[in-house]
Amino acid sequence: MHKKLFIPGPVEIHPDILAAMSLPMIGHRMKEYAVLHGRVTSGLKKLLFTDGRVFLATSSAFGVMEGAIRNLVGTRCANFCNGAFSDKWHDVTLRCGKKADAIRFDWGKPVTPEAVELALSTGKYDSMTMIHNETSTGVMSPLAEIAEVMKKFPDVMFIVDTVSSMSAVRVPVDELGIDSCIFGVQKAFALPPGLAVFTASEKALQRAALMEGRGYYFDFMEFAANDDKDNTPSTPCISLIYAMDRQLERIFAEGLEARWARHADLADYVRGWVTSRGFELFPEARYCSQTLTCSSNSRGIDLAMLKKKLGDAGFAFDDGYGKIKGKTFRIAHMGDTTKADLSELFSEIVTIMPELA
Ligand SMILES: Cc1ncc(COP(=O)(O)O)c(C=O)c1O
Numbered sequence: 178m179h180k181k182l183f184i185p186g187p188v189e190i191h192p193d194i195l196a197a198m199s200l201p202m203i204g205h206r207m208k209e210y211a212v213l214h215g216r217v218t219s220g221l222k223k224l225l226f227t228d229g230r231v232f233l234a235t236s237s238a239f240g241v242m243e244g245a246i247r248n249l250v251g252t253r254c255a256n257f258c259n260g261a262f263s264d265k266w267h268d269v270t271l272r273c274g275k276k277a278d279a280i281r282f283d284w285g286k287p288v289t290p291e292a293v294e295l296a297l298s299t300g301k302y303d304s305m306t307m308i309h310n311e312t313s314t315g316v317m318s319p320l321a322e323i324a325e326v327m328k329k330f331p332d333v334m335f336i337v338d339t340v341s342s343m344s345a346v347r348v349p350v351d352e353l354g355i356d357s358c359i360f361g362v363q364k365a366f367a368l369p370p371g372l373a374v375f376t377a378s379e380k381a382l383q384r385a386a387l388m389e390g391r392g393y394y395f396d397f398m399e400f401a402a403n404d405d406k407d408n409t410p411s412t413p414c415i416s417l418i419y420a421m422d423r424q425l426e427r428i429f430a431e432g433l434e435a436r437w438a439r440h441a442d443l444a445d446y447v448r449g450w451v452t453s454r455g456f457e458l459f460p461e462a463r464y465c466s467q468t469l470t471c472s473s474n475s476r477g478i479d480l481a482m483l484k485k486k487l488g489d490a491g492f493a494f495d496d497g498y499g500k501i502k503g504k505t506f507r508i509a510h511m512g513d514t515t516k517a518d519l520s521e522l523f524s525e526i527v528t529i530m531p532e533l534a
Contacts, residue, residue, distance in 0.1 A: 178491055179366050179491065180244055180429070180488055180491055180492060180493040181492050181493065181521075181522075182490055182509070182517075182519070183492060183493060183494055183495070183508055183509055183519075183522050184493050184495040184507070184509055185312045185341060185364065185468070185469040185495065185507050185509040186312070186341060186361075186363045186364040186370075186381040186509065186511075187363040187364075187370055188363065188364065188365060188509055188512045188513075188514065188515065189368065189510060189512065189514065189518070190213070190368065190369060190513075191325040191367065191427070191513045193244040193423055193427065194367070194368060194369075194420045194423055194424055196423075197212050197252060197419045197420045198369070198416045198417070198418075198419060198420050198424065199298070200419050201503040202415060202416075203415060205409065205413055205415060206408070206413055209385075210235070210407075210408070210415065211406065211407035211408060212407075213415075213419070214233070214401035214407040214408060214409070214413075214418070215407040215420060215423060216422060217233065217418055217421050217422050217425065218231045218233065218404070218407070219427070220421075220422075220425035220426075221374060221421075221425070223262045223419040223429075224344060224425065224428065224433070225342075225343075225346075225348065225349075225350045225358065225376060225461050226347075226349035226350055226351060226352060227349075227350040227351045227358075227376055228315070229350070229351065229376055229377060229378050229379065230353060230376060230377045230382070230400075230401060230404060231374060231375075231376050232374070232375050232377065232400040232401075232404060232500075233349075233371070233372060233373075233374060233411045233413055233418060234373045234374070234395065234409075234411075235371065235372065235373075235411070235412070235414045235422075236371075236372075236373045236377065236394075236395075236411070237370060237371070237372075237373060238340045238360060238373050238455060239265075240357060240373060240394070241373045241375045242266055242269060242306075242338060242357045242359055243269050243273060243307075243319060243395065244375075244394070244395025244396075245336050245375065245395075246266075246269060246273045246275055246306075246336075246391075246462055247273050247388070247390060247391050247392055247395065248366070248378035248384070248385040248388055248391050248395070248396070248397040249304050249334040249336060249356065249357060249379070249381055249385060249388070250270065250273070250275045250277070250303070250304045250334070251303045251392070252276065252302070252303045253275075253277060253279070253301050253302050253303065253304075253386065254275055254276070254277040254278075254302060254303075254305065254306060255274040255280055255293075255296045255297065255301075255302040255304070255306075255333075256270055256277050256278070256279050256280065256305075256306050257280050257282075257288040257292070257293065257296075257305065257306065257307040257308075258280065258281045258282065259281070259282040259283075259286055259287060259288055259308070259311050259314065259316060259318070260284055260308065260311035260312075260316065260499075261311075261313035261498055261499040261500075262308055262311060262312060262313055262338065263288075263306070263307065263308045263311060264279070265308075266306050266308070266338070267285060267518075268500065269273075270306070273355070273480050274390070275513040276422045277345065278296075278301075278302075279510055280292060281298050283476040284313070284314050284317060284500070284501060285314050285459050285460050285461070285471075286316065286321060286460075286464075287316050287317070287318040287320075287461075287464040288318040288319075288323065289319070289323075290319065290322040290323050290325065293305070293307075293326050294326045295328070297326075297327075297329075297330045297333055297463065298321070302333055303332060303333060304334035304336060305327075305333055305334065305335060305336065306336045306337075306338070306356060307323065307336075307337055308337075308338040308340070308346065309337055309338060309339045309342045310339070310341045310342035310466050310467075310468060310469075311466075312340065312364070312466075312469060312498070312507075313471075313492055313499055313501070313506060314459055314460060314471055314501070314505075315458075315459055315460055315465060315466045315469050315470055316459075316464050316465075316466060316471075316473025316489070317342065317346075317464055317465065317466045317467060317479025317502050318464065319351065319464075320337070320346065320348065320446055321353065324353035324354055324355070327329045327353075327354055328354060329350075332432055333355045334357070334381060334384060335353075335355050335356045335357075336355075336356060336357045336359070336360050337355050337357070337359070338359050338360070339358055339359065339360045340359070340360045341359075341360075341363050341364040341365060341369075341466070341468050341511070342365065342466075342467070342468060342471065343358075343360040343364075343365060343366070343374075343511075344365045344366050344428060344436065345365035345436070345440040345467055345468045345511050346437055346440065346467050346468075347433070347435065347437055350376050350467070351378075354378075355378070355414060356373040356377070356378040356380055356381040356384075357375055357376060357377055357378070357381050358375065358376045359373065359374070359375045359376075359494060360373065360374055360375075360498050361373050361374075362374070362417065362420075364422065364468065364497065364509075364511055364512070365440070365468050365512055366421070366424055366512065367424065367511070367513045367532060368417060368420045369417065371414050371417050372413075372414050372417040372418065372420075372421060373528070375398050377400075377401070379525075380400075381397065382397060382401055385397040385398055386398060386405065387470050389480075391411075394410075395457065396410070396413065396460065396510045401439065402462070408412075412469075423433065428432045440467045440468060440510070440511065441467055442516075443510035443511075443514060443515075443516060443519065444465065444466070444467045444470065444510055445470070446519060447464060447470040447508050447519060448470055450519075450523055451470055451508070454476070455475070455476050455531050456472040456473060456474070456475050457473045457475040458470065458471070458472055458473070458522045459471040459472060459473050459501070459505050465529040468509065468510065468511035469507050469508065469510065469511065470507065470508050470510065471497075471505050471506075471507045472505060472506055472507075472508075473504065473505055474497075474503070474504055474505060474506060478530065478533075480496040480497070480503055480506055480519045480529075481496060481503070483496070483506075483526065484496045484529060486529045487522075487525060487526065487529065490525050490528075490529070492522055492525055494506070494508075494522075495508070495509075508522070512517070
């Protein structure tokens with residue numbers, strides 16, 4: 178039995194996308210691929226509000242997150258850490274042999290513009306990483322305010338993971354001055370996993386050109402040279418690129434404003450359901466994510482039992498991530514999810530636990 182996915186990625190896939198993935202194969206050095214690649218990267222540029230480069234990598238997001246470190250971190254990196262994925266990015270930075278410091282926040286708290294300013298004012302860093310939407314804690318950090326601070330530090334590479342926010346909220350890459358914006362497609366894009374997208378500003382490409390040890394697979398220079406021909410350095414996941422092509426068509430048909438409004442509406446709906454049942458939101462209200470709700474298990478319910486019974490009934494439910502597993506639960510409301518889907522999940526939860534009616 179298929180379990181309908183309410184976990185924060187991968188998420189449910191629309192049948193149109195599955196159909197797009199079964200189109201006949203083409204070769205990536207054929208003209209047909211260049212046409213597809215050009216159309217997809219143009220659509221992504223529109224969605225990301227960027228005139229800079231947009232690259233397609235056949236990888237999960239962490240591949241490119243590592244690639245950005247290898248291409249863009251020179252002297253020392255400030256890794257802003259407020260959850261499991263940002264902690265891991267710090268570890269990745271160190272494992273790439275780079276000098277780096279973790280600037281830590283309690284889980285559930287956002288990265289703040291004040292902390293960014295304080296750290297970068299030391300003059301120690303030539304690069305910083307942060308996660309816009311920490312999927313482990315359901316916290317969305319104030320990216321626009323942080324971007325304002327970053328304008329005071331033009332020599333510091335601004336590297337941002339938008340893995341679980343991109344397409345659900347407005348992230349105007351050029352206006353924010355992001356040097357490399359990175360995301361996978363199995364979250365708010367609602368595509369199967371395996372494709373990652375990243376941008377590179379002119380400044381980022383200049384930095385990369387002089388960087389030693391970029392490796393091959395995620396070498397930004399290789400991506401740029403191939404992108405000039407609407408191509409990728411190595412064989413891409415063409416079926417997923419068909420899927421992205423179709424999803425971009427669907428996203429623009431819905432309209433960006435409408436898509437952002439739908440995500441905001443779903444977030445309100447889920448937060449309303451959770452809090453009206455006596456649960457406390459894990460993040461502070463103004464930093465709650467628009468794509469998933471992370472709730473404290475403040476009623477002390479048996480989350481493992483709930484997860485098991487929901488699974489038996491055909492619903493995949495998440496009982497927390499990393500060190501807050503069992504103490505929190507997360508409900509995703511991103512991609513093609515509708516209120517009807519969520520209401521179906523809530524009805525099933527109430528069937529299992531009538532005290533939550
Ligand atoms: C915010 C964030 N960054 C990075 C990742 C890692 O992505 P991937 O598993 O595609 O490498 C995830 C995965 O959930 C995530 O939520």
